Amino acid sequence: MKQVKCPNCGASFEVIETASFTTCPYCGYTFNLQTLQEWVHYFFPVYFNQNSAWLKLKSFILRRYGVPHDFYESSNITNITLHYIPLHVFHTEAEATCQSGKGTATYHKVLDLAIPAYNGFWFDSLLRSHKFSVRGRIFFKPSVLERGKYYPPSISSESAKILSQSIVNSLVLREANESCKGYSRISKVDVNYVGLVHYPIWEFYYNYKNESYKGLIDGTNGRVMFVEYPLSREAKTFLLVSSVAIVAASSLGGMMIGSILVSNAILGIILGFIGSLVSSAPLLLTALSLKERGSEEISKKDSLLSTEEVASLIEKFAGFKTNIPVTFDI
Amino acid sequence: MQETVVKCRRCGAPIEYTPDSIFVVCSYCGYTNWFVDESKVQIFVVPSKPRDKILEAFWNRMKKDSDMSKVVQELEVVDTYGIYVPIFISKVEVFSTWSGVEVRTVSSGKQTRVERIQREGKFSDKMLISIPARRTAEEFGLDELISKVSSLPPNYIKLEESNWDDIKLQVLNAEISQSEAVDEIKDKAEDLTRQKIKISNNLSEFNFYSCSTTVTEVNLLLVPLWIVTYKYKNGVYNTAISGYDLVFLKTTEPVFFRQRILNLVGSLVAVLVGVGVISLWLRNIGSFGNSNSSLFFVVVGLVCFIIAYSLSSTAISDVRVERWH
Structure with a gap:
């Protein structure tokens, strides 16, 4: 252990020898131990506490189709964890220039990116497309650590920066290639580190009739990110009966249509059968699944760039991340 | 534990400031506290x-x-x-x-x-x-x-010309x-x-x-x-x-039960229309030869099936979303 002095409040405290960054336990100031420079560190406050998050999860499930009538009373929490998940935030701008017979054109892409700085959750893929609550984001406070499970970043800001650069480059190049048949290249790229953000996410495990289900809630805006829930026997029966009825009615109707229009009843039956299988697929799949799943949509998909798209790019480029380890000591 | 509190420069109420706040509008008195002078705008x-x-x-x-x-x-x-x-x-x-x-x-x-x-x-x-x-x-x-x-x-209207007490709400930082x-x-x-x-x-x-x-x-x-x-x-x-x-x-x-049933019925109708269109296409395949106009029938038939699929998905969805457009 070694003694350090906080450049912000002047308090002295101990950190482990290998640490390169630390957060002052007295004032929450996070800084680089070598340069003593500030590491911009935010967190999002928890507006949804354990009870309100659990209520939100239940009321979300209750508005879904086919939830058992006794769900509200008969479901019990078995495990609940508040995770503070680190994300590196970047402001990126890139420009691509294309040269073609028609002339030269430039294209721009401006993007704010949040790169998850810790891997190993079963919900890693959900984090990649996560958007922040419009409310919140305040200076990191050490008191946060007492309330939830805190994860120091295991992916350094440098490798996240390389990742962000690859993402914005590939997006602007794609835009150039879609707009111009010629030779395109990146002519400018600018990646600014906004800072490290710790984001609160509730992970729930609950029981209903001896079966375990899980759910994830955004701790700041209460959005249901993911949930599993049971379907009642009546709902399953209704879905099965309806899909069988649809298939039967379509085959019968198809037979009539086939014989009237083209005087070929067999053809009509076959077409009706295929069409109704397609159309009743959502009912059948729901009826036959063991656990139903859902998530809450808040914003509509951006028509120009969806968050899923960014998520898939993170996944793609993360393959060559350099993963420079950063030791954090909190 | 001590945490630094930033105060409104006019009324002294605590305001929520983060390092990249350009300004913070005080929720109590409506005063704009600027933190980045060069980006001051109206x-x-x-x-x-x-x-x-x-x-x-x-x-x-x-x-x-x-x-x-x-x-x-x-x-x-x-x-x-x-x-x-x-x-x-x-x-x-x-x-x-x-x-x-x-x-x-x-x-x-x-x-x-x-x-x-x-x-x-x-x-x-x-x-x-x-x-x-x-x-x-x-x-x-x-x-x-x-x-x-x-x-x-x-x-x-200009923020400083507004009557803040009448219209006040929490203001998110830029x-x-x-x-x-x-x-x-x-x-x-x-x-x-x-x-x-x-x-x-x-x-x-x-x-x-x-x-x-x-x-x-x-x-x-x-x-x-x-x-x-x-x-x-x-x-x-x-x-x-x-x-x-x-x-x-x-x-x-x-989504009410009646709406679910309506969607299922709609789905059934869409399937039957699709069946009709595709069977007409199959009959005409001989007379049209390899002509492209039959493509139209196939597309319409498949669109009917897709509509049927989305109607039955809506039938078991949890909410109806209505948007301003």
Whole structure:
């Protein structure tokens, strides 16, 4: 252990020898131990506490189709964890220039990116497309650590920066290639580190009739990110009966249509059968699944760039991340 | 443990400041505390209606809605909150040169063929573009509020000339400076223009597209967004209302059993129509030979099946979403 002095409040405290960054336990100031420079560190406050998050999860499930009538009373929490998940935030701008017979054109892409700085959750893929609550984001406070499970970043800001650069480059190049048949290249790229953000996410495990289900809630805006829930026997029966009825009615109707229009009843039956299988697929799949799943949509998909798209790019480029380890000591 | 508290320079109330706040508007007195002097801009506010007017509008809508009015007695409002969202709005002029390929199906009699036509042109346009002054943010109804602000700009007044006590709400800090906003607005304008050209000229691909963008009059507006959360049979639903003109931006409503059945019936009808169309196509295959006009029948038939699929998915979905557009 070694003694350090906080450049912000002047308090002295101990950190482990290998640490390169630390957060002052007295004032929450996070800084680089070598340069003593500030590491911009935010967190999002928890507006949804354990009870309100659990209520939100239940009321979300209750508005879904086919939830058992006794769900509200008969479901019990078995495990609940508040995770503070680190994300590196970047402001990126890139420009691509294309040269073609028609002339030269430039294209721009401006993007704010949040790169998850810790891997190993079963919900890693959900984090990649996560958007922040419009409310919140305040200076990191050490008191946060007492309330939830805190994860120091295991992916350094440098490798996240390389990742962000690859993402914005590939997006602007794609835009150039879609707009111009010629030779395109990146002519400018600018990646600014906004800072490290710790984001609160509730992970729930609950029981209903001896079966375990899980759910994830955004701790700041209460959005249901993911949930599993049971379907009642009546709902399953209704879905099965309806899909069988649809298939039967379509085959019968198809037979009539086939014989009237083209005087070929067999053809009509076959077409009706295929069409109704397609159309009743959502009912059948729901009826036959063991656990139903859902998530809450808040914003509509951006028509120009969806968050899923960014998520898939993170996944793609993360393959060559350099993963420079950063030791954090909190 | 000591935490630094930043105070409003006028009234001394604590304000929530983060390192990349450009300014913080004090929620108590409405004073603008600037933290980045070089990005000072005029801030305008679109005054919000008070909370009781928002709730009145909510109940009026529920009473008028043909489905919701039947259960209006069973609804209960559990939460109502309003915020001023900082939005950059700007006039943008674009001038673009383009060339591309239009793909057209031409039919003469029973013959149909696909033509590829080289086209080029110039395009200029004036538009309003707005973006939120927050990073990677989401909120129920925010997208709709932003597109509403750019298509129907609201009336606004200078923040310091407003009567803050009458219109006060929590104000979200702006995190994006004006110069960053200009870059983002340009990016958005270029993308929108390309889409416009593509759609209006029916282009399948571009050979060349170049766009020069001039951004003028960047204004920062504080626009009120209200979220009403209500309960029906233990399920919760949301409504986003624009606070200045009480327009419903986005509403989630329960799906009633009758609607589920209607959707299933619709799905069945769509399947039968599809069957009819495809069987006609199969009969005509002989007489049409390899002509392309039969393609039309196949597409219509498949579209019917897709409609049937989406109707039956809607039948078991949890909410109906209604959006302002």
